[in-house]
Amino acid sequence: MSSDETVVDRMGAADAVPGSAKPDPILVVDGVRRSFGGLTAVDVEHLEVQRGTITALIGPNGAGKSTLFNLLTGFDRADRGRWSFDGRQIGGRSGHQVARAGMVRTFQLTKALTRMSVLDNMLLGAQGQLGERLAGAFLRPMWKSQEKENTARALELLERFKLIDKRDEIAGALSGGQRKLLEMARALMTDPSTIMLDEPMAGVNPALVQSLLGHITSLRDEGKTVLFVEHDMDVIMGISDWIVVLAQGQVIAEGRPSDIRSNQQVIDAYLGAREEDGDE
Numbered sequence: 113m114s115s116d117e118t119v120v121d122r123m124g125a126a127d128a129v130p131g132s133a134k135p136d137p138i139l140v141v142d143g144v145r146r147s148f149g150g151l152t153a154v155d156v157e158h159l160e161v162q163r164g165t166i167t168a169l170i171g172p173n174g175a176g177k178s179t180l181f182n183l184l185t186g187f188d189r190a191d192r193g194r195w196s197f198d199g200r201q202i203g204g205r206s207g208h209q210v211a212r213a214g215m216v217r218t219f220q221l222t223k224a225l226t227r228m229s230v231l232d233n234m235l236l237g238a239q240g241q242l243g244e245r246l247a248g249a250f251l252r253p254m255w256k257s258q259e260k261e262n263t264a265r266a267l268e269l270l271e272r273f274k275l276i277d278k279r280d281e282i283a284g285a286l287s288g289g290q291r292k293l294l295e296m297a298r299a300l301m302t303d304p305s306t307i308m309l310d311e312p313m314a315g316v317n318p319a320l321v322q323s324l325l326g327h328i329t330s331l332r333d334e335g336k337t338v339l340f341v342e343h344d345m346d347v348i349m350g351i352s353d354w355i356v357v358l359a360q361g362q363v364i365a366e367g368r369p370s371d372i373r374s375n376q377q378v379i380d381a382y383l384g385a386r387e388e389d390g391d392e
């Protein structure tokens with residue numbers, strides 16, 4: 113859990129305003145826009161993500177969270193804009209190149225991946241960003257030495273995520289929570305410095321929630337940057353160092369959990385509406 117003191121240490125004096133400067137940003141986004149026909153899905157003027165923190169990206173359905181994730185990790189093309197990761201411009205790079213630069217996103221298990229073993233899923237993760245485009249992927253032949261190295265890393269991660277006993281089972285046989293653990297473990301195969309988690313708690317049995325939360329905070333405590341999209345407010349408020357709120361493609365607010373909870377614009381655009389709907 114993030115105590116106020118550690119949050120202050122990590123975020124410095126960052127202001128709780130959209131587009132605020134961070135003391136040591138790992139990701140800097142400028143003027144990124146993506147439209148689908150007449151609909152502007154993402155229109156982010158400026159956004160900085162602080163290195164070594166857990167940053168949540170929240171917003172109502174259709175706010176553009178997934179589209180922004182896809183753009184930043186090279187799985188979709190922006191109409192305009194640029195962004196840098198760890199000081200290097202990576203706008204327009206492929207998912208594979210972005211992964212090599214050190215930023216990886218998780219993907220939910222596609223049908224093809226559910227038919228593969230847990231270990232093979234991990235080995236596929238070693239080949240860089242694993243996206244929908246790789247849905248029908250099969251393992252590329254690897255050099256023996258590389259295969260040995262990858263297998264050793266996969267087993268080490270499966271051990272850490274308590275999936276080692278499942279290594280030879282097909283991924284489709286895993287529970288919802290175990291799938292989320294596999295998605296996270298697989299994304300770590302390339303040892304990224306930044307991991308982007310797509311709804312890490314969706315479909316997770318309450319018994320596994322604490323374990324997943326523990327894994328996420330350990331990643332941050334090891335120095336990794338974690339950016340995640342999530343709908344569960346308790347999870348968001350509980351583990352985030354910083355929260356970015358997107359509505360209709362734009363950043364309408366950002367700040368510490370306490371700032372966001374009391375932000376009237378966020379309550380009007382998102383939190384209030386969710387309370388009426390009943391929290392998902």
Ligand SMILES: Nc1ncnc2c1ncn2[C@@H]1O[C@H](COP(=O)(O)OP(=O)(O)OP(=O)(O)O)[C@@H](O)[C@H]1O
Nearest residue numbers: 148151152153171172173174175176177178179180
């Ligand atoms: N490939 C696409 N073609 C057309 N419209 C799209 C496409 N991808 C996203 N959109 C539209 O862009 C908007 C933003 O969608 P996006 O999935 O990024 O939102 P989101 O915040 O991730 O929503 P959710 O919380 O429901 O997952 C939506 O109106 C969506 O319908």
